[in-house]
Amino acid sequence: MNTRMDDLPGIDQIRDAAARIAPHARVTPVLRSAALDALSGAELHFKGEHLQRGGAFKFRGACNAVWALSDEQAAHGVVTHSSGNHGNALALAAATRGIAAHVVVPEGAVRAKVAAIERAGAILHRCAPNQAAREAMCADVQRSTGALLVHPYANTNVMAGQGTLALELLQQAPQLDALITPVGGGGLASGVAIAAHALKPELALFGAEPLGADDAARSLAQGDRVTTVVPDTVCDGLRALVGERNLDALRLHRVELITVSDAETIAAMQWLWTELKQVVEVSSATVLAAILKQPQRFAGKRVGVVLTGGNVDLQALPW
Amino acid sequence: MNTRMDDLPGIDQIRDAAARIAPHARVTPVLRSAALDALSGAELHFKGEHLQRGGAFKFRGACNAVWALSDEQAAHGVVTHSSGNHGNALALAAATRGIAAHVVVPEGAVRAKVAAIERAGAILHRCAPNQAAREAMCADVQRSTGALLVHPYANTNVMAGQGTLALELLQQAPQLDALITPVGGGGLASGVAIAAHALKPELALFGAEPLGADDAARSLAQGDRVTTVVPDTVCDGLRALVGERNLDALRLHRVELITVSDAETIAAMQWLWTELKQVVEVSSATVLAAILKQPQRFAGKRVGVVLTGGNVDLQALPW
Numbered sequence: 001m002n003t004r005m006d007d008l009p010g011i012d013q014i015r016d017a018a019a020r021i022a023p024h025a026r027v028t029p030v031l032r033s034a035a036l037d038a039l040s041g042a043e044l045h046f047k048g049e050h051l052q053r054g055g056a057f058k059f060r061g062a063c064n065a066v067w068a069l070s071d072e073q074a075a076h077g078v079v080t081h082s083s084g085n086h087g088n089a090l091a092l093a094a095a096t097r098g099i100a101a102h103v104v105v106p107e108g109a110v111r112a113k114v115a116a117i118e119r120a121g122a123i124l125h126r127c128a129p130n131q132a133a134r135e136a137m138c139a140d141v142q143r144s145t146g147a148l149l150v151h152p153y154a155n156t157n158v159m160a161g162q163g164t165l166a167l168e169l170l171q172q173a174p175q176l177d178a179l180i181t182p183v184g185g186g187g188l189a190s191g192v193a194i195a196a197h198a199l200k201p202e203l204a205l206f207g208a209e210p211l212g213a214d215d216a217a218r219s220l221a222q223g224d225r226v227t228t229v230v231p232d233t234v235c236d237g238l239r240a241l242v243g244e245r246n247l248d249a250l251r252l253h254r255v256e257l258i259t260v261s262d263a264e265t266i267a268a269m270q271w272l273w274t275e276l277k278q279v280v281e282v283s284s285a286t287v288l289a290a291i292l293k294q295p296q297r298f299a300g301k302r303v304g305v306v307l308t309g310g311n312v313d314l315q316a317l318p319w
Numbered sequence: 320m321n322t323r324m325d326d327l328p329g330i331d332q333i334r335d336a337a338a339r340i341a342p343h344a345r346v347t348p349v350l351r352s353a354a355l356d357a358l359s360g361a362e363l364h365f366k367g368e369h370l371q372r373g374g375a376f377k378f379r380g381a382c383n384a385v386w387a388l389s390d391e392q393a394a395h396g397v398v399t400h401s402s403g404n405h406g407n408a409l410a411l412a413a414a415t416r417g418i419a420a421h422v423v424v425p426e427g428a429v430r431a432k433v434a435a436i437e438r439a440g441a442i443l444h445r446c447a448p449n450q451a452a453r454e455a456m457c458a459d460v461q462r463s464t465g466a467l468l469v470h471p472y473a474n475t476n477v478m479a480g481q482g483t484l485a486l487e488l489l490q491q492a493p494q495l496d497a498l499i500t501p502v503g504g505g506g507l508a509s510g511v512a513i514a515a516h517a518l519k520p521e522l523a524l525f526g527a528e529p530l531g532a533d534d535a536a537r538s539l540a541q542g543d544r545v546t547t548v549v550p551d552t553v554c555d556g557l558r559a560l561v562g563e564r565n566l567d568a569l570r571l572h573r574v575e576l577i578t579v580s581d582a583e584t585i586a587a588m589q590w591l592w593t594e595l596k597q598v599v600e601v602s603s604a605t606v607l608a609a610i611l612k613q614p615q616r617f618a619g620k621r622v623g624v625v626l627t628g629g630n631v632d633l634q635a636l637p638w
Contacts, residue, residue, distance in 0.1 A: 029348075050596050051596060055596065273598050273631075273633060274598070274631070274633060277374065277597060277598040277599075277629040278596060278597065278598065279592050279593070279596040280596075310596040312592075312593070314589055314592060314593060314636075314638065315638075317633075317636075319633065319634075
């Protein structure tokens with residue numbers, strides 16, 4: 001096999017992913033708000049992935065990765081060291097195929113998220129709260145069980161699964177002029193860029209990134225991948241460094257990044273809660289924050305705005 | 320004219336109302352949650368009126384009342400002394416017909432709600448914060464402008480407008496076994512009961528009422544209208560005493576009331592936010608609280624659950 005596990009998927013792989021996840025994933029609605037259109041000066045089409053299974057778009061990629069396995073591979077189960085939405089999505093996806101999901105959980109991870117992952121049926125493996133311990137434990141699990149590692153974003157099948165969101169959105173709202181997603185590790189942004197441009201090459205693509213985790217924006221500006229950023233942002237879903245392949249896709253598809261402060265994101269989150277009346281998590285609000293920060297780039301345009309997730313701790317709201 | 324302004328509407332008037340408001344009101348979605356079905360042991364079909372224009376079901380009744388006026392009546396405008404969702408809905412409805420809406424606002428009313436009513440284009444009239452001052456100011460406005468009083472619930476056209484919700488829900492989910500709404504003044508509960516039983520006489524009807532404003536439950540239990548309850552509940556939308564005609568409708572249609580504590584309602588509100596991912600106001604959560612309190616009455620049934628509104632102050636959440 002001469003393809004790497006994190007090669008960028010093509011549109012055919014994304015179409016295959018759409019067919020593969022269709023029996024399991026939800027077709028999420030596109031939501032509108034006259035008040036938010038007026039506020040932004042644009043026509044905003046919100047893709048509600050907080051209403052996806054598991055409360056986040058992550059189910060698309062995890063489900064595709066799980067169902068792309070051969071029966072023989074699947075028998076050994078899957079493993080990841082994300083204790084956030086990807087860990088939960090992988091546990092749910094594994095359950096749809098009846099295979100084991102191992103999730104490595106660092107001490108100190110958010111209890112509510114860990115409890116959800118356990119409820120979804122995953123086998124938890126506790127480790128020390130640092131990257132080295134997580135990777136070592138992950139390798140341990142792989143060795144002892146034969147489980148396949150499903151990386152949250154640097155994985156071809158995961159990227160292809162996230163790309164299905166763009167196929168679905170462009171079917172629901174074919175008239176879009178532009179599309180914006182949050183950027184963390186870049187799994188969503190890369191999959192969406194590939195799918196969106198395959199269907200509509202003239203679509204303007206944007207990414208929203210927290211100022212406190214702006215490695216992708218810096219990487220695109222400098223031409224080299226910047227790995228020195230120490231994430232400092234309230235957006236817990238966007239703290240990962242962008243993957244190498246993911247960055248390639250952003251560059252190839254001329255995705256323009258807009259960075260936003262946490263204060264701007266929190267204000268946008270409150271607009272989404274009060275006007276759209278949707279419970280979205282803080283990372284999801286970066287996209288509206290970016291539009292409100294640079295309205296001239298979106299004025300009068302029909303914009304697809306991806307709301308990535310809705311898993312919040314109501315006891316610890318960021319305002 | 321020998322019909323009174325607060326006579327109960329019939330199904331024909333509710334069908335007329337549906338046709339009258341169709342160009343202005345939204346068809347709100349029916350939402351499902353596997354997690355809340357599992358939690359309750361029933362099949363819950365949530366009618367999302369928090370996504371109605373103005374963020375509450377109140378637009379239906381106000382819009383019907385405004386468009387039922389003759390051109391001559393309409394020229395004088397409309398007036399109400401509700402500074403909550405009904406005041407906002409009446410202002411929005413009057414704007415759809417291009418007529419004046421006068422809203423009497425007591426000193427100390429919630430600033431955010433008053434600001435929304437003003438944004439909707441209403442003419443505000445300030446008065447002292449007591450019932451006598453509100454009614455006096457309302458009478459003043461009626462005398463000086465000729466505006467027609469649109470009472471929030473003791474008004475035939477308002478009840479007919481609220482009843483359109485049941486027509487719509489039973490079209491979207493014809494298989495329902497039961498239906499539950501919150502009960503405040505009873506405008507919604509009475510309109511819905513009349514419409515629902517006209518279409519499906521065997522439907523079991525329920526109402527949820529805060530323990531701290533349980534005048535309707537006491538009135539049904541005693542057989543006489545109880546007017547001595549001093550409302551003490553966090554559910555600001557449900558503090559009104561049930562209207563006489565409204566109570567007649569609840570009795571006639573054998574609506575069973577379930578009372579819930581504020582703590583039970585707040586817990587249910589958190590379930591709705593985290594599982595359904597919808598921003599609904601506290602009054603809307605009484606219905607889920609009632610189902611979770613008396614699960615045996617709903618076990619295995621297909622239940623229509625009316626989420627009445629989504630206007631919340633994010634700076635003053637009740638937990």
